Structure formats: structure tokens, C-alpha cells
Amino acid sequence: MFDLSTQDITYLPGVGPQRAAILNKELGIYSLHDLLYYFPYKYVDRSRLYYIHEIDGNMPYIQLKGEILSFETFGEGRQRRLVGHFSDGTGVVDLVWFQGIKFLINKYKVHQEYIIFGKPTVFNGRINIAHPDIDNASELTLSTMGLQPYYNTTEKMKRSFLNSHAIEKLTETLLSRITSPLEETLSKKILEEHHLMPLTDALRNIHFPKNPELLRKAQLRLKFEELFYVQLNILRYSKDRQRKYRGFIFSKVGNVFNTFYHDNLPFELTGAQKRVIKEIRKDVGSGRQMNRLLQGDVGSGKTLVALMSMLMAIDNGFQACMMAPTEILANQHYETVRQLLFGMDVRVGLLTGSVKGKKRQEILSGLLTGDIHVLIGTHAVIEDTVNFSSLGLVVIDEQHRFGVAQRAKLWNKNVTPPHVLVMTATPIPRTLAMTLYGDLDVSVIDELPPGRKPIETRHQFDNRRESLYAFIKKQIEEGHQVYVVYPLIKESEKMDIKNLEEGYIHICEVFPDYKICKVHGKMKATEKDEEMQRFVSGEAQIMVATTVIEVGVNVPNASVMVIENAERFGLSQLHQLRGRVGRGAEQSYCILVTNYKLTEDTRKRLEIMVRTNDGFEIAEADLKLRGPGDLEGTQQSGIAFDLKIADIARDGQLLQYVREIAQNIVDNDPESTSSENQILWNQLKKLRKTNVNWASIS
Ligand code: ADP
Ligand code: MG
Numbered sequence: 001m002f003d004l005s006t007q008d009i010t011y012l013p014g015v016g017p018q019r020a021a022i023l024n025k026e027l028g029i030y031s032l033h034d035l036l037y038y039f040p041y042k043y044v045d046r047s048r049l050y051y052i053h054e055i056d057g058n059m060p061y062i063q064l065k066g067e068i069l070s071f072e073t074f075g076e077g078r079q080r081r082l083v084g085h086f087s088d089g090t091g092v093v094d095l096v097w098f099q100g101i102k103f104l105i106n107k108y109k110v111h112q113e114y115i116i117f118g119k120p121t122v123f124n125g126r127i128n129i130a131h132p133d134i135d136n137a138s139e140l141t142l143s144t145m146g147l148q149p150y151y152n153t154t155e156k157m158k159r160s161f162l163n164s165h166a167i168e169k170l171t172e173t174l175l176s177r178i179t180s181p182l183e184e185t186l187s188k189k190i191l192e193e194h195h196l197m198p199l200t201d202a203l204r205n206i207h208f209p210k211n212p213e214l215l216r217k218a219q220l221r222l223k224f225e226e227l228f229y230v231q232l233n234i235l236r237y238s239k240d241r242q243r244k245y246r247g248f249i250f251s252k253v254g255n256v257f258n259t260f261y262h263d264n265l266p267f268e269l270t271g272a273q274k275r276v277i278k279e280i281r282k283d284v285g286s287g288r289q290m291n292r293l294l295q296g297d298v299g300s301g302k303t304l305v306a307l308m309s310m311l312m313a314i315d316n317g318f319q320a321c322m323m324a325p326t327e328i329l330a331n332q333h334y335e336t337v338r339q340l341l342f343g344m345d346v347r348v349g350l351l352t353g354s355v356k357g358k359k360r361q362e363i364l365s366g367l368l369t370g371d372i373h374v375l376i377g378t379h380a381v382i383e384d385t386v387n388f389s390s391l392g393l394v395v396i397d398e399q400h401r402f403g404v405a406q407r408a409k410l411w412n413k414n415v416t417p418p419h420v421l422v423m424t425a426t427p428i429p430r431t432l433a434m435t436l437y438g439d440l441d442v443s444v445i446d447e448l449p450p451g452r453k454p455i456e457t458r459h460q461f462d463n464r465r466e467s468l469y470a471f472i473k474k475q476i477e478e479g480h481q482v483y484v485v486y487p488l489i490k491e492s493e494k495m496d497i498k499n500l501e502e503g504y505i506h507i508c509e510v511f512p513d514y515k516i517c518k519v520h521g522k523m524k525a526t527e528k529d530e531e532m533q534r535f536v537s538g539e540a541q542i543m544v545a546t547t548v549i550e551v552g553v554n555v556p557n558a559s560v561m562v563i564e565n566a567e568r569f570g571l572s573q574l575h576q577l578r579g580r581v582g583r584g585a586e587q588s589y590c591i592l593v594t595n596y597k598l599t600e601d602t603r604k605r606l607e608i609m610v611r612t613n614d615g616f617e618i619a620e621a622d623l624k625l626r627g628p629g630d631l632e633g634t635q636q637s638g639i640a641f642d643l644k645i646a647d648i649a650r651d652g653q654l655l656q657y658v659r660e661i662a663q664n665i666v667d668n669d670p671e672s673t674s675s676e677n678q679i680l681w682n683q684l685k686k687l688r689k690t691n692v693n694w695a696s697i698s
Helices: 016-027 032-036 101-107 155-159 164-177 188-193 199-207 212-244 255-264 271-284 302-315 327-340 357-369 404-411 430-436 465-477 490-510 525-536 571-578 600-611 615-626 652-668 675-690 692-696
Strands: 042-050 061-074 081-087 092-097 113-118 120-123 126-130 133-136 147-150 291-296 319-323 348-351 374-377 391-397 419-424 441-445 456-461 481-485 516-519 542-545 558-563 589-594
Touching (some): 016 155, 032 164, 042 113, 081 101, 113 126, 147 164, 164 199, 188 675, 271 291, 271 419, 271 441, 291 302, 302 319, 302 327, 302 391, 302 419, 327 348, 327 374, 327 525, 348 357, 456 600, 465 481, 465 558, 490 516, 490 542, 558 571, 571 589, 571 600, 589 600, 600 615
Parallel strands (some): 042 061, 291 419, 291 441, 319 391, 348 374, 456 589, 481 542, 516 542, 558 589
Antiparallel strands (some): 061 081, 061 113
């Protein structure tokens, strides 16, 4: 048995130095192991004909024999599509085309026998095959091979004749040289208990499956393994940390907390806030280091929970620190906290990029002497020059802007790591949270402070501006304020600023009697703050802005959020923006303005926004529509692993299943000594070595 990962791809027959260089560069394939784990993205089955009654949406590319019963067209303009209802006597599938409609209707005759070749998918409960290949039935030849694999390749590769077929040949050569089984990566017990295919068989069948059933088994085995090790890694890591580090113990609730609770707290806590504070209290008193994710929709009152947790730290002789993603937000937190603590003997410091010179020195020394109890800031607080005398709790607000590595950095500041509370208003779907932050405990504030009316969301086409403007006018006349937001996407920043400027001029023309302010990311911080302040103070009635206002800004008097080009925003982002209104007691509105022509996906996104205010429902839908790679939050933080075959959006159930298995193993084998699990611990060690990010997961 030899280790494929030490075998250079160069020496595989058919490769050589030139092709090896391309494989290195384009696909990151360096070893035989890498090639073996470069999986096909699709398969075609030309080996047999299928019956419509046997097929479902999980099939590879397949062949059917039958006739088109009738044609129908749907939709208008770019949405126009042709549907051919196709039957073989055992059922009906819809053949769908989006292009060449006239040509197709003429070319294909109804009630003539054809061979259809394509990938079935399920759409609205019906089986669809989009843009199928169609041949006359007389031209059918069945291939003697099983399913044929297709591999993704790049343009550069194709130019050097390294196309999918070439990869297929190389993989075939490689597999033919593997004559004895490869070292198994799952324990015998797991393989048997969960009826999984042995590794070597799975690898053969993932490339060259004899039939769809074997393909499914191979996929299951490999997905299982992939998700299992991601979970085993996180759970092992968290168990080890629990064993290694004792957490600081905040044993009492003291004066500071109680004074605040009885004298300063301006309102009754919501039930959810009380519950979460209890959960936190239990954590910090347990002797275990707290790692808690606090999810709560915008406006649910997370800041207060953070503050009260920080007061617990102070009561026990510790300092606390709160980190926000932007300077504006840090300032706002600073002001809020100071107001809430008014008259109390708690010293609060602010540290952001613009705190410089003597002021900065004062803060730094105040932290060292323990003179400052609470530090609020941006990532300036994790710079190496910032040191605390006794940091007991760190709160990270809007966590998705902070990377995993940045969080880890905080822990290095102490020998004993502080308790960590991560707060986010971007609800992370359960499956994703489990994969990303497997060791975080999760608290949820699922209740808004009383008196809030749910925001009413409407979708409006941009040719109906008069009614929109009339509506805005009415709201302003009733004393409210209005946001108008334009998209800002990095690649076309210049154009977006232009959109914003034009929009601003346009709004100024439409509303000559109102004061209008303007904020975008390219402005100087001081200028931005000034404009923002004009809106916060109520001097300006309308704020025209890019998404810089997405996070944190709190203007309870604002009742309308107009989002221009709403089709260009992701669901979570729309939800975040919407959360800027509905903070007061009045009815608030969110108006999504789009062009008339919309893709199916966009239409779905907007429908979801109009239907629900529930951040979790929206996050789940976003995950399904876009996949995890695109989710806000995973991108910035850099997902800590790279899934080759499993799909977090689709394999949620499997993830849950393997997590329980991994949890059991970690619980029953706390020292990693059981001989039956050695195979697992060895494999985990290997993966931690090759996946740089795995070691820093937290
Ligand atoms: P988020 O969870 O979005 O960070 P905030 O902490 O900014 O929400 O709170 C939103 C608003 O709700 C703030 O103005 C805050 O003072 C107010 N608030 C928080 N908790 C309560 C409560 N229990 N009752 C009434 N208002 C509350
Ligand atoms: Mg907040």
C-alpha cells in the first residue's frame, strides 16, 4: 500500500512536466491523491434507456425514448420558454427550452419517436429536462460503458488539450494502477453500522460508476466522510479546549449589575432577553470558557444583553471589551453604553482607528492599570499594542465581519482565554452554524421589544414612481424620515456611485422642500459622520445612501426604507437593510423597487421578502437559493474548509446525522485512546496537517 499523496502527478503516464504544471496551477492538483479526489461534476448514462416512471431529480444525464405530445409556450420577452410535453407511455416529462423557440417548433414533430438525452430536475413538482439533445429513435446506439464522467476544466486547460476527456483518461490510468485497496479512512465499525461503501470502491465508482445506484452509494460514502471529519475536527477541538482551559469564573452577580438593573434600565427586559442573560450567566459561572453565539433579528435588543454580560464581568473584577465592525457602529455603541450607564461608576473607553496620539496612550495605559472597565471599539482593539490587565469577556457584534483568525487572536492576549459572546443579526441557518461554528453554543432572541409593528414590505416596479413619491411625501408630512438605498458592488463601484449621485439629484428635484443628506463609502469619515448626524438629529428628512447604512445605525423615527435596484441585493442583505426601519412604535414600510424584467430567482427572493419578516426563514431560503459560498458571512470570514462533494445547502440531513456520530465518538473516547477509533484519529491528524485552516477553526 503506498501513499498517493506523496506521489507526484508528473510521473503518471500521460502527464509529464508541462501538463503537471497546468494541473498544479489550474486545479491545484499536485499528487496522485489530488487527481483521485478531483471528482466529476456530472455523469451521463448512455448505457441504457430509462422509463419515465423510474426517474427522479437526482439522476445523472439519461436517455428516454418516446414522443412529444404537444408544445406550449409560457412567459414574455426574456422569460419566454417553450415546453414540449414528452411521454413514453409510463409518464410525462417537460422538455424546456429558453432559446430558439421558432426553430425548435418547426424542427421537431409531435407524435414522432425520439431519443431524448438530458439531466432531469424537479421543478414545481414536475420533472423537467432543460435543453435536451434529441435524436431520431432509429439513431439509438447504447454505449457499453457505464456512466461517463465529466470534469470541470478551465479555458487554459482546454487550449492545452487537457479537457474533460483527458482528465477522464488520466484518472482511468491512475485507477488501473491501484491494484490493492487504499488505506481505509473510516473505521470498520462506522462502515458496517452505516452500510457505507469501502473507500477504494467509492473512489472507483465516483469516477466510473457502472450504474446510478453505485454512483449514489459512492457519493454517500464520500459525502459522509467529508462531513464527518469536518464535524469530528470541530467537536474534538472544542472538547480539548474545554479540558485544557478552565474558564474564568464569574461567581456572583454584584452591585454594578444590580444597580443597573434596578436604577438605570429604562424598560422591562423582554422574556427572550431575560432567558439569554440567564444562559450567559450559567456559562460564565460554570468554570468552562463560554463561546456563545447570540442570534437575534435587527432591533431585538442584543446590545442590552451584551452590556449586562459585561457588567457581570466587572462585578467579578474583570474587564470587558466589545468589538464592532465599523467606526460608526463603535461610536454608536459607545454613546449608547455611556447613556445607559449614566451616573454609575463604570469607566468606558473608546478605541477606533481615529483615536490617536495622547488620547490613545491614555486608553492603552487605562487598560493596563485596570482603570478602564469596558473598552468599545473596532478591530483596533485587537492590535498587538492593546493589552488588558484582566480581560474577562469579549463581545463581538455583527460577527460575520470578523474572520475566524481575528477571533483566535483575541484569545492569545491572555493565558486563560476570556469568555466570548458573538452577536449577529444575520441569522445563520442551523446547518451552516453547525459546520462553521460547531463548538459555539447558540442563544436566540426570538422576541422583539413590545410595541413594534411588523414592517410591511412591498415590491414595486420602477415605472410607478409617482405613487412611490406620493407615499414618501405623506410619510414625511406625518413627521417621519425616509431612507433611499442604492446598491454598491465592488466591481462597478464607479457606476454605482454615479447611480447614487443621479438618484440624489433626482430626489432633490422631486422633493425641493425637504432636506436631503447623502452617505456613501467613498466619503471621508468626518464628512460621512456629518451627513449621518443630519439624519440622526432629524434635520434631514431623507437619506440617500449606499449599503454603508446596513449595519447598526439606529434612527427610530425613520419609517420608510426604499431599496432601489432591489434585484441586485442578496436576501440577507435586504433583510438587514429592512431592519433599519421599524425601530419605533409607528408602522414602517420597506419598498423594494425593481425593473420589470426579473429572473425566476429574483422573483422568488422578492416574494420571500414580501411574505416574511422572519430572519431565520430568510436565511434558510437564501442558503437554498444561493448556496453557502455566496452567503454573507461565510465569504468574509472565509469558510474554514473546502467541501469537495458535500453541499451544506442540500446535505443538511446527512450533516446532522454525522454530527451525532462524531459527537458520540468524542464523548466516549475523550482521550482519543480507543483502538477501534485509531483510524479516525490518525486520519484527523493528517487532515489537520494538510488543511491549514482546520487547526484554527473555532
Ligand atoms: P440589535 O439587536 O439590532 O442590536 P438594539 O440592541 O440596537 O438591537 O436595540 C434596538 C432598540 O430597542 C434600541 O433602541 C434599544 O434601546 C431598544 N430596546 C432593547 N431592549 C428593549 C426592551 N426590552 N424594551 C424596549 N426597548 C428595548
Ligand atoms: Mg446591534
